[in-house]
Amino acid sequence: MPMLKDPSIKYKPFDPKLTLDDRQWPSKSLTKAPRWLSTDLRDGNQSLPDPMSIPEKKLYFQELVKIGFKEIEVAFPSASQTDFDFTRWCVENAPEDVSIQVLSPCRPDLIRRTIEALKGAKKATVHIYLATSACFRNVVFGMTPEETLQKATECTALVRSLTKDNSQDEAFKKTHWDFEFSPETFSDTTPEFALEVCESVKTAWNPSAENPIIFNLPATVEMATPNVYADQIEYFSRHISHRETVCISLHPHNDRGCAVAAAELAQLAGADRVEGCLFGNGERTGNVDLVTLALNLYTQGYYPNLDFSDMSKVIEVVEKCNKIPVHPRAPYGGQLVVCAFSGSHQDAIKKGFKKYEEQVNSTGDISWTMPYLPLDPKDIGRTYEAIIRVNSQSGKGGASWIILRNLELDLPRGLQVDFSGRVQVESEWKGRELKTKEIVDLFKDKYFLYDVQDEADNETVAMLDFFHLKDYTLTNEGKNRSIVALLSSKSQELELKGSGNGPISALANAMSNYFGITFDVVHYNEHSLGKDSNSKAVGYIGVRVGSHERIIWGVGVDEDVTEAGMVALVNTLNGCIRDKLVRA
Ligand SMILES: CC(=O)SCCNC(=O)CCNC(=O)[C@H](O)C(C)(C)COP(=O)(O)OP(=O)(O)OC[C@H]1O[C@@H](n2cnc3c(N)ncnc32)[C@H](O)[C@@H]1OP(=O)(O)O
Ligand SMILES: CC(C)C(=O)C(=O)O
DSSP: OOSOSOGGGTOOOOOOOOOOTTOOGGGOOOOSOOEEEEOIIIIIHHTSSSOOOHHHHHHHHHHHHHHTOSEEEEEOTTTOHHHHHHHHHHHHHSOTTOEEEEEEESOHHHHHHHHHHTTTOSEEEEEEEEEOSHHHIIIIIOOOHHHHHHHHHHHHHHHHHHTTTOOSOHHHHTSEEEEEEEEETGGGSOHHHHHHHHHHHHHHHOOOSSSOEEEEEEESSOOSOHHHHHHHHHHHHHHSSSGGGEEEEEEEBOTTSOHHHHHHHHHHTTOOEEEEBGGGOSSTTOBOBHHHHHHHHHTTTOOOSOOOTTHHHHHHHHHHHHOSOOOTTSTTTSTTTTOBOSHHHHHHHHHHHHHHHHHHHHHOOOOOOOTTOSSOGGGGTOOGGGTBOBSTTOOHHHHHHHHHHHHOOOOOHHHHHHHHHHHHHHHHHHTSOBOHHHHHHHHHHHHTOOOTTSHHHHHHHHHOOOOEEEEEEEEEETTEEEEEEEEEOSSOEEEEEEEESSHHHHHHHHHHHHHTSOEEEEEEEEEEESSSTTOEEEEEEEEEETTOSSEEEEEEEESSHHHHHHHHHHHHHHHHHHTTSSOO
């Protein structure tokens, strides 16, 4: 049996090796953006089955700059010629306010090669790492704690001599140098030892409040709940000496699926900076997802200093370079995240948008209160059209939203119900989602709403046999109106006569007289279409025919509002003929 009935014989609960009873972070809130570092081109890249080529890295780098990243880890220059050459390209091309960060292990030969790649940079961060946990010291390096501390300190001193203290080479003097040290596997290291190593590294680098050292405290493997990581960060933040000379950076991985929560709680605990990747790419389950972190802040009303206004473009670049699709349910960015298929969600969103538009138009207040949608899709460049999609789980709200957005028809409730039944049958029969065009065509067919200016509609009209209102005359007889209406189809012309207290009731009476069955108008709605002076009107009519229970709906569009209603009524006749309630 692969899974143990008693996993405790193999796995032990995580021991945080820390008691922090006076923790402060739980009563704090996130109110500002941290310093962000994108490690897409390093941690993200090293975990790809096919690492990025130089053109791909360039494209990605440019997108990161466009989003607004000011710190970008661009490579592991000692790993490959590609990474070295790409670092050189960044040195030449990075904007002045963007710091290029590169990573090296604590190996002097590799540190030298790494720094060589940065020659001439305007702003650069040298990042070195050494694992500090007992597991790594014992299993990977065979080093004592003292040897670990010594290696970290010596390598820091080496970086210092090759960078900010390098008086030999003019090219190195012009660079603004930052230094980052990662006690790799920090979250599995005893807090006292992590501190001891960092204190020693700090002394070796000699930071200042103006140029702080970056201590990046990674959850290299996420092993515990996010509150444990927050405690570890708060402990470090409270105990490191000369805190003002230190920037505490987070680097959470997502092994337990909690990296975003861990990063948020650890910021409450005092961290100043977050390293991660777009959409959580990175080793194994990935690094923390920076899109989610940034937009979580944004939807609380705090600008994250990262701009995702063109989310589709970001996704296009990420997918092209990583060669991994962004999950359709990735928070905020995923294709399905702003789509509702189910009836009750669609109903709520449709009502929400109506209320929101009224609120904005009447008061100018854009504050967002929308059922089911925490973020206005427009803010990340998504259209409202994509929000509601229709399948067999959808209700009347979904299909009528599509009709509203595409034909500007604001269907009355009864007509929504009538149309939704037809959509339901179609999507069940097809066994899939219906596309917008399919729904629009279904609507036009069901309610004979063809636009003869439209080529495709014209072809349909030429094939179908249904009546349209060719001509009519109305005469007043006191309060009454008499009508003589000429209905024409491909195969016949009919002259109908009747009267009523208005044009619609007169025409209904004329139809009743001709076909020998009552057309009782039980619903009538109209509204204008379009905003300019050439606007048209649409009429919606629901009739009860004879003793039939069902209401038959018709829709008509015309320049004249009365004629729109009459056309709608004629279309109820077409519906009756098609459904065999009336014989032509
Ligand atoms: C958590 C992280 O993401 S850390 C970043 C990891 N990223 C990468 O490894 C990508 C780039 N890496 C590479 O291209 C290669 O691993 C290189 C160029 C760095 C080194 O290659 P090699 O010299 O062939 O070493 P290899 O990768 O096989 O093994 C790692 C060696 O480095 C040592 N090492 C590992 N991490 C460190 C470190 N932080 N500091 C010093 N030495 C280290 C290991 O103990 C091992 O040493 P050993 O050969 O004496 O046992
Ligand atoms: C190099 C360090 C920061 C790292 O990638 C990790 O610990 O995951």
